[in-house]
Amino acid sequence: MKVIVPVKRVIDYNVKVRVKADGSGVDLANVKMSMNPFDEIAVEEAIRLKEAGKVEEIVAVSIGVKQSQETLRTALAMGADRAILIVASEDVHNDIEPLAVAKLLKAVIDEEKPELVLCGKQAIDNDMNATGQMLSALLGWSQATYASEVALESDSATVTREVDGGLQTIKVKLPAIISVDLRLNEPRYASLPNIMKAKKKPLDEKTAADLGVDVTPRLEIVKTSEPAERAAGVIVSDVAELVAKLKDEAGVI
Amino acid sequence: MAVLLLAEVNGADISVDQTAKALTAVASLGDVTVLCASAGCGDAAATAATLDGVARVICADDAAYGNGLAEPVADLIASLAGDYDHIVAPATSSAKNILPRVAALLDVMVISDVTAVVDGDTFERPIYAGNAIQTVKSSDAKKVVSIRTAGFDGAGETGSAAVENIAAVANPGLSEWVEDKVQESDRPDLTSAKVVVSGGRGVGSEEDFKIIEALADKLNAAVGASRAAVDSGYAPNDWQVGQTGKVVAPDLYIACGISGAIQHLAGMKDSKVIVAINKDEEAPIFQVADYGLVADLFDAVPALTDAL
Ligand SMILES: Cc1cc2nc3c(=O)[nH]c(=O)nc-3n(C[C@H](O)[C@H](O)[C@H](O)COP(=O)(O)OP(=O)(O)OC[C@H]3O[C@@H](n4cnc5c(N)ncnc54)[C@H](O)[C@@H]3O)c2cc1C
């Protein structure tokens, strides 16, 4: 079975985001970028399925600026077999919307014909939580989002999903899209020899135009602003003072 | 303009809180039709009809919709979409599973986790774990929007809209439900509780989480947790608060043994009053806390429970 794993290059999750003073966006110049944490988990899951003999080939796909090559090299170093980069923007500040990403992924899938797509539940930059579901709709495939456990059979997958009330298990027919949640696995680090080997693995490059997909945004970003700041608080000396403050000052108990 | 609001329904149960808050958020956009889609959802539809400002309720009672599977519910909504300019739902895990699928079927973008409706085309939403707020204007013919309900008050329950039953559309039969593992609890719901007491890695074990729960019970509060506490098995997954867990905005949030990573803050920093109990005075949680107590939680939490 062939698996496609879409991986997004995003601001590293440890970096404190700065909103530009003119309200035009978030400053991404000279900040550390990494693979979206959920996508690392998706890559890891694909590798584990390959190690278990259930998957033959893992193809990582990234859409965005040329520098997303680095993210694909990371996926290759972890254990993906080959990679496809779709250049859809010249500017790191220009985020490609999930609908356009889903259309580009569909074009890749029409060519590659995988049985499974493992993607992240959400990109930690736009926090949209949409691409997997959109792709699944465009393909007319089944979907299982927020996976914390995946049992893959030859024509179906049984997936435990993290939902508001607890956990839900569903069985989806293949081909399917599975979006992964944080507790599915602990992604591995790429070893130095594997990083070297990854440099020789195939990385194809295409453009959005090659695939005939219009990536013009549907959402115009009117402005980007800082969230409301909280007023500075106080340190209380003991439990008694805390109780008094909550009763008399805050009036919440 | 007309709005279709997908109610948060599971069988006969409706989350009045989530549905009523989403209703408030979109009331200015036009006549609101509420859709209840589940199995045996007649009672849920009757309840939805009492929410103030609802023009009409559509009830799609069918086994196909019984477990909220995305494919059949999305097909149903897409089949109804012609009559509406806005298709909205509270941003629950169930709706966020379905709405992007609906949007793609309609060839429009989805707008997730909206915190403010500026006008019919323009919405505010947090990005980067709430470290920035983006205002977006949609050029799509229809807007598919999920509402982050924490910041809205629920609509009242004195209405009496008409309920119309509709038949199911064809089920693509792509997936089937196997089981739900739901924790039953007498405590208030995390997303609607007035008070939330949360524990983090500092609590140290599932056993010791009892002291967090005891404080919560004293305050009639919901219990929350950091991702580290959930990953370590101290607390179930549905207690997680944060960027990828639940977003809460109670009157009082008490964080015990939680460092205050941005991903956690994303889920609680809009709480009215924040209390942090942490033994490390440098912990970032103190930067957002109204009241900070530098103490060992194993002393402070039981003492606080006793003092209340
Ligand atoms: C993509 C992504 C998404 C994430 N989503 C979320 C999310 O939704 N929610 C979330 O919470 N996290 C999330 N995280 C994880 C987040 O980055 C932090 O790792 C996590 O919040 C840390 O949890 P913690 O504060 O309990 O643990 P720690 O950071 O280990 O902090 C423990 C704290 O307890 C204190 N402590 C220890 N013992 C005691 C004691 N006896 N008395 C008092 N204090 C004590 C310590 O001083 C410390 O400050 C996410 C991470 C990623 C990468």
Ligand SMILES: Nc1ncnc2c1ncn2[C@@H]1O[C@H](COP(=O)(O)O)[C@@H](O)[C@H]1O
């Ligand atoms: N530009 C992109 N390139 C590759 N994969 C992407 C891209 N955008 C989104 N994805 C995938 O879709 C998931 C969900 O992203 P989102 O819908 O933007 O929150 C991510 O975790 C990735 O797996």
